[in-house]
Amino acid sequence: MSDLTTDPDALPVLEALHTTPARRYLSTDPVPDEVVWSMLDAAVRGPSGGNSQGWGWVVVTDPDVKKRVAGWYRENWNAVYGSRRAEILAQPPGTPGLSRNGFLGAEHLAEHLEDAPLWIFPVLRGAAGATDPMIGASIYGAVQNLCLAARAHGLGTSLTTLYRGHEDELRELLGLPDDALTMALVPIGRPVRGRWAQPRRRPVEEVVHWDRWGATRPREGR
Structure with missing residues (x-):
């Protein structure tokens, strides 16, 4: 499936949850504004600690902004992964x-x-100087809503933070309040390669613990 879905409501919730992998090969075709609004309207229905809704969502289509941030992204990609290309492959x-x-796929996205x-x-107010490792709990559920809504519209997403390390410059570039912090970057577009498939994961039975760590329970009917 590569075209925009004409009826996003037709996608069952569990199917969306099981088949929303990162899609990194994306068309350059623009996303209609009405679809952008629909995805963000779904995003803001996500959980917010104390219903504070201290988030903001910066939509970027400006090629100059993209070019600058993409340069930072590639620097980090090359430092963390690109230098290990031969080893990983x-x-x-x-x-x-x-x-x-x-x-x-990740290399293609970086390039x-x-x-x-x-x-x-996704931007969170009051997070610029935060030291609480759980602060993302007030926005990452909403980010997943965004990705699932994109899936319903036939659009691919990936969630990345590999641009990090230039927060002050990015804050100025995006005109963010002093207390705000970008919590991720979600590139979105129509997929041109790959498919809507379940991401490969360890069997759920291997990672679930009942009442205390290490206590397992047989999964019936499997």
Whole structure:
């Protein structure tokens, strides 16, 4: 499926939850404003601690802004992953962590980030100087709502923070309040490669604990 869905309401919730992988090969076709508003209207229905709703959502289509941020992104990509390209691509199938295809998709995004037609920065007020590691709980549920709404419209997303390290410059570039912090970057566009498939994960039975860590329970009917 690569075209915009004509009836977003037709996608069952559980199917969306199971089939919203990161989509990193995106068309440059613009996203209609009405679809952008629909996705953000779904995003703001997400959970907010104390219903404070201390968030903002910066929609970016300006090529100059994208170009500058994409440069920071590529610097970090090359430092963290690009320098390990040969090592990662030589890993045998089934190796934990980033797979070969996953690496190539992420590499493509790094090289073509500014080509994604739509970026959305979820922004949290009061987070600029925060030291609480749980502060993201007041926005990341809403970010997932955004990604699921995009899925319903046939649009691909990925959630990344690899542009980080330039917060003061980014705050000025986006005109953010002094107390605000971008919590992620979500590039959005129509997928041109890949499919809506379940991301590969460890079996749920291996990671679920009942009442205390290490206590398991058989999963009936499997």
